[in-house]
Amino acid sequence: MARSLDGLVLSPVADQAPGQVGTRTRFTYHEREGRIWAEYAGGDIVRGHLVGTRDADTLDFRYVQLKQDGTTSCGHCGSTVTDLPDGRVRLDETWEWESQEGSGTSVVEELAD
Numbered sequence: 001m002a003r004s005l006d007g008l009v010l011s012p013v014a015d016q017a018p019g020q021v022g023t024r025t026r027f028t029y030h031e032r033e034g035r036i037w038a039e040y041a042g043g044d045i046v047r048g049h050l051v052g053t054r055d056a057d058t059l060d061f062r063y064v065q066l067k068q069d070g071t072t073s074c075g076h077c078g079s080t081v082t083d084l085p086d087g088r089v090r091l092d093e094t095w096e097w098e099s100q101e102g103s104g105t106s107v108v109e110e111l112a113d
Contacts, residue, residue, distance in 0.1 A: 001056050002081040002089060005029035005036060010091065010108045021045060021065075027108065036061060044068050050077070057081040059091065062098075073099045079108075088112065 008029050015022035024043035027050075029036060036059060040048040045065050052061025059079040066072050077095040084090050088110035096103035 002083045004031050005054075005081070005089065006031040008089060009111050010089070011042075011111055013107045013109055016104070016106060021048075021106070026111075040065070052077075054081075063095075073097060075099065084109070086112075 006029065010027045010029065012021055012023055012025060021040070022043045025040055025045050025048075026042050027038045027040040029038045031054060034054050035052075036054050037051045038049070040050070044067050046068055048063060048065035050061045050063040052059060057080055059077070059081060061079075062074065062076050064072065064074040075095055075097040077093050079091040079093045082090050082092070090110070091108040093106045093108060094103075095106065
């Protein structure tokens with residue numbers, strides 16, 4: 001199993017569609033006893049929160065966010081946690097909106113010190 005996410009700061013490796021999470025977004029993760037949560041902000045996102053569970057190297061969570069234009073949105077995400085060769089953590093994500101149309105994949109990696 002990959003190491004704990006607790007206290008790690010991660011960021012997407014590529015921008016998504018305009019107005020969504022992107023390379024300027026920072027996620028601060030927390031993990032305790034199979035539960036995960038994070039706060040995120042940056043770029044077009046004023047504030048976001050996610051909450052869910054971890055089973056081995058699989059995350060399952062829901063997210064909600066407030067964008068710069070004042071709109072909110074929410075969705076569901078499943079992620080696989082892996083350790084990179086340089087010791088950082090990577091999340092390979094498959095997500096879908098629940099408040100609007102759309103789904104996709106993304107990659108989020110721990111920021112280097």
